[in-house]
Amino acid sequence: MPHEFHSDRRQSAAALVLLTIALALAAMPMSAAAQPRSDDLAIAVANDRAADVRALLARGADPNAKDANGEPLLIVAARGGSVATIDVLLEGRADVNLRNRFGDTALMIAALNGHLEIVKRLRARGAEVNNAGWTALTYAATGGHDEIVRYLLAEGADINAASPNGTTALMMAVREARGPTVELLIARGADVNRRNQNNASALDWAKRGNDAALVARLQRAGAKE
Numbered sequence: 001m002p003h004e005f006h007s008d009r010r011q012s013a014a015a016l017v018l019l020t021i022a023l024a025l026a027a028m029p030m031s032a033a034a035q036p037r038s039d040d041l042a043i044a045v046a047n048d049r050a051a052d053v054r055a056l057l058a059r060g061a062d063p064n065a066k067d068a069n070g071e072p073l074l075i076v077a078a079r080g081g082s083v084a085t086i087d088v089l090l091e092g093r094a095d096v097n098l099r100n101r102f103g104d105t106a107l108m109i110a111a112l113n114g115h116l117e118i119v120k121r122l123r124a125r126g127a128e129v130n131n132a133g134w135t136a137l138t139y140a141a142t143g144g145h146d147e148i149v150r151y152l153l154a155e156g157a158d159i160n161a162a163s164p165n166g167t168t169a170l171m172m173a174v175r176e177a178r179g180p181t182v183e184l185l186i187a188r189g190a191d192v193n194r195r196n197q198n199n200a201s202a203l204d205w206a207k208r209g210n211d212a213a214l215v216a217r218l219q220r221a222g223a224k225e
Contacts, residue, residue: 024174042067045076050084054092072098076120078106081115086122096127103133111148112139115116119148129155134163141169144178149185159190166196174202174214182214192223 029030032156041061043053057063066072074094086106090096099105107127110118119136123129129152137157140148149169151158162168170190173181182202186192195201203223206214 002085006071033105039068041065042073042076045073045082045085045089046080048080048082048085050082050088053085053088057088057092062122063089063094064098069185071100074098075100075104077159078110078115078118079113081113081118083109083115083117083121086118090121096122097131105131105136107136108134108139111136111145111152112143114140114143114145114148115146116145116151119151123155129157130161134167135161135169137161138163138167138169138172141178141181142172142176144176144181146181146184149181153188159185159188160194162194162196165198166194167201168196170194171196171200171202171205174205174211174218175209177209177214179214179217182217184220186217186221192218192221196215202215 005187010210026183036069039058041053042065044056063074064072067076072095073081074086074089074096075098077089094099096107097105105127107119107122107129137149137152138161140152148169159170160168168190170185171184171194173185192202201223203215203225206218
C-alpha cells in the first residue's frame, strides 16, 4: 500500500483526535486554572473598577469572595462608597447579608460611613434591617447620618434595638455627641430610659461627656437619673 495512504490516514486520525478534544474542552466548565484569582477580584473591587469586576465575575469569580483580610468584597465596596461596583456585585448575586469576622454586614458598614445610595441598593436586594446584634440603625446613629436614620426607620428598623451589651442607637448618638441625631431619635420615640448591661443610660453617657445641652434635652424628654 502506498506510503502516502498511510500518512494521510495518520493525519486524519490525528485531526479527529484534536477535534474530539476541542469539543470536549468546550463542553467542560471552566477549569480551576482558567478561573480568575480571588485576589484579582479583590483588587478590582477595592479600586472601584466596576468593568473589571463584571469581567471577572463573567469568567467565574466568586462574588462572595473575601480579600486578604478576610473581608467580604461586598463590604469592601460598601465601605468605599463604590456604587457602581456594588451594583455589579449585586447583579452577580453577592450575598447581601454576608458578615465579616466582627459580625458586620454591608448594610451596616454603608450606614456607618454615610453611603445612603448604597444602603438603598442593599435594602432593595433584601439586606436585613433588624438583624441580631448591632444594627445598621445603630451604626447610622453613631456616624450622625440622619438621612440614613430616617430611611432605615421608614424601612421598619427597630428604634430601640439593643446590641449584645444593651447599647441602643440613642446611646451611641449621645456618646458621639450627635445632637441632631439625638433630637431625631427622641422625636421618633426612642426610649430615653433604656439601660445597657452596665446599667448606664443615654443620660449617664451625656453626663460623662459633660454635654450640658444633651443632658438638658434628654431630661426634657423624660430621662430619669
